[in-house]
Amino acid sequence: MKISHNKILITGGASGIGFGMAQRFIQEGNTVIVCGRRETALQEAADKLPGLITKQADLQTEAGREELYTWIAKGHPDVNVLVNNAGIQQWMHVTDADFYQKAKDEMATNVEAPLHLTSLFLQLKSLNTILNVTSGLSFVPLIRTPVYSATKAFSHSFTLSLREMLRAKNIEVIEVIPPALNTDLGGKGLHGHAPPVSDFIEAIFAQLKEGKTELTFGFSQIASQAGQEILKPVFAKMNQLG
Ligand SMILES: NC(=O)c1ccc[n+]([C@@H]2O[C@H](COP(=O)([O-])OP(=O)(O)OC[C@H]3O[C@@H](n4cnc5c(N)ncnc54)[C@H](OP(=O)(O)O)[C@@H]3O)[C@@H](O)[C@H]2O)c1
Numbered sequence: 001m002k003i004s005h006n007k008i009l010i011t012g013g014a015s016g017i018g019f020g021m022a023q024r025f026i027q028e029g030n031t032v033i034v035c036g037r038r039e040t041a042l043q044e045a046a047d048k049l050p051g052l053i054t055k056q057a058d059l060q061t062e063a064g065r066e067e068l069y070t071w072i073a074k075g076h077p078d079v080n081v082l083v084n085n086a087g088i089q090q091w092m093h094v095t096d097a098d099f100y101q102k103a104k105d106e107m108a109t110n111v112e113a114p115l116h117l118t119s120l121f122l123q124l125k126s127l128n129t130i131l132n133v134t135s136g137l138s139f140v141p142l143i144r145t146p147v148y149s150a151t152k153a154f155s156h157s158f159t160l161s162l163r164e165m166l167r168a169k170n171i172e173v174i175e176v177i178p179p180a181l182n183t184d185l186g187g188k189g190l191h192g193h194a195p196p197v198s199d200f201i202e203a204i205f206a207q208l209k210e211g212k213t214e215l216t217f218g219f220s221q222i223a224s225q226a227g228q229e230i231l232k233p234v235f236a237k238m239n240q241l242g
Contacts, residue, residue: 004029012086014045016183020197059113069120080126084114085133089148089186103147110151136220179219
């Protein structure tokens with residue numbers, strides 16, 4: 001993708017990886033809009049990044065996604081880049097009493113929202129790039145986040161098909177594949193052991209500038225290219241099996 005002079009919507013861009021991308025895209029000379037549920041997080045992001053445009057939106061519901069799209073189509077029809085970044089992660093066990101409800105919430109936010117937004121935003125005449133944020137867990141699941149891992153495997157698979165479906169329309173589809181990073185994903189402190197977002201952002205922007213369409217870092221670079229002979233032992237080790 002071209003790195004500057006875009007108008008970009010980043011879902012979940014007020015915190016973590018989305019905020020890191022928003023900051024860097026602004027530095028590179030783009031106009032950036034971010035959305036999320038929490039007004040306070042949006043306000044804090046706007047205070048830190050002059051020029052950032054914010055919009056409160058709940059992407060877990062169809063109505064929330066449609067409202068966001070209508071707002072964009074009216075006020076920012078020149079958006080040419082959609083970044084499907086918003087996501088939630090919950091630890092759960094299939095025997096939990098609330099397992100199915102939690103699973104539905106995760107599937108609505110991590111699967112249904114990017115699918116629905118993609119289909120809506122393709123109505124924008126200016127749209128030429130879609131970035132989908134998947135995960136190293138797309139390739140090898142973490143058992144304590146079983147549904148999250150499966151949503152990311154879904155996203156990875158769909159992104160491969162999407163890229164080919166949109167090739168003839170000259171819409172570029174880029175997969176952003178983070179490894180574990182130090183954000184508030186899943187709750188404060190759960191990812192405290194992981195590398196900072198800033199190192200990841202440096203690495204993926206260098207790859208974007210090289211024209212790459214699968215952006216990886218550390219573990220995700222290995223996992224996204226490995227065969228079962230590597231992934232099976234990683235699965236056992238990561239999940240402390242046997
Ligand atoms: N950190 C990691 O280790 C890691 C690794 C691989 C992939 N990822 C992926 O990276 C993406 C960003 O996660 P992160 O690590 O940066 O965590 P994060 O800071 O918690 O960011 C998630 C963002 O999504 C937004 N969001 C969640 N539910 C939403 C909803 N219903 N409607 C609108 N916005 C919603 C949140 O804002 P509100 O709460 O205000 O709505 C938040 O800004 C996710 O897709 C995640 O799966 C993260």
